[in-house]
Amino acid sequence: MPIISLSSFKGGASKTTSAICLASLFCDDGATLVIDADPNRSATTWARPGGLPFQVCGEKEAAKLMRTQKFEFIIFDTPARPNDVEVEDLARGCDLLIVPTPPDLLGMDAMALMAKSLPPDTNWKVLLTMIPPPPQRDGEEAMSALKTQGYPVFSRGIRFYKAYKDAVTSGVPVYKVRGGKVAWRDWTEIKNEVIQAIKG
Ligand SMILES: Nc1ncnc2c1ncn2[C@@H]1O[C@H](COP(=O)(O)OP(=O)(O)O)[C@@H](O)[C@H]1O
Ligand SMILES: [Mg+2]
Numbered sequence: 001m002p003i004i005s006l007s008s009f010k011g012g013a014s015k016t017t018s019a020i021c022l023a024s025l026f027c028d029d030g031a032t033l034v035i036d037a038d039p040n041r042s043a044t045t046w047a048r049p050g051g052l053p054f055q056v057c058g059e060k061e062a063a064k065l066m067r068t069q070k071f072e073f074i075i076f077d078t079p080a081r082p083n084d085v086e087v088e089d090l091a092r093g094c095d096l097l098i099v100p101t102p103p104d105l106l107g108m109d110a111m112a113l114m115a116k117s118l119p120p121d122t123n124w125k126v127l128l129t130m131i132p133p134p135p136q137r138d139g140e141e142a143m144s145a146l147k148t149q150g151y152p153v154f155s156r157g158i159r160f161y162k163a164y165k166d167a168v169t170s171g172v173p174v175y176k177v178r179g180g181k182v183a184w185r186d187w188t189e190i191k192n193e194v195i196q197a198i199k200g
Pocket of ligand 1: 008010011012013014015016017018042080129130131158159160161162164165168
């Protein structure tokens with residue numbers, strides 16, 4: 001039962017979006033649970049209309065749910081700005097820590113700070129998100145900067161599409177909304193890489 005956690009120092013980095021999309025991706029392979037550990041409860045809000053093909057529960061509900069049901073994948077969505085102790089707990093409590101960041105200076109700086117506070121044996125990877133469309137080159141530039149600096153990074157990022165906001169509003173996975181199939185391709189293309197990364 002692999003556990004994937006999403007974390008970033010910065011808010012609005014696409015943690016919740018990534019958690020829901022990863023769960024939408026993995027629930028095809030087995031029962032998947034998203035644990036919403038953010039007091040803002042964004043993942044819970046997304047799930048409320050009932051259109052997601054997996055369960056979302058609160059942090060305090062999780063233990064009991066996991067006793068009564070068998071899950072193949074656990075995805076942890078967390079609040080921004082964790083302190084050092086929380087980062088350590090989080091890193092030790094999962095098989096893979098994914099740190100999503102938009103390809104901008106504030107996001108990348110926050111990611112670098114988080115990298116410093118991770119225990120040295122953490123299995124983690126950066127996911128570039130909200131990559132603006134061409135001719136903007138922010139995504140490519142951030143990717144090459146990350147690689148040059150030796151950060152573990154997924155080989156492709158997640159592009160910016162309005163479909164993500166629409167998916168929250170409708171309470172469904174992104175592939176279900178208009179324009180969402182194109183957005184969804186980014187996730188299907190990194191699926192194998194996520195599986196490889198879980199194995200460490
Ligand atoms: N790839 C993307 N394209 C467009 N909008 C996105 C994308 N990823 C996230 N968003 C939007 O950005 C905002 C913040 O994303 P969210 O997942 O809630 O971040 P976090 O959980 O890190 O605070 C949300 O409104 C979300 O719909
Ligand atoms: Mg969130």
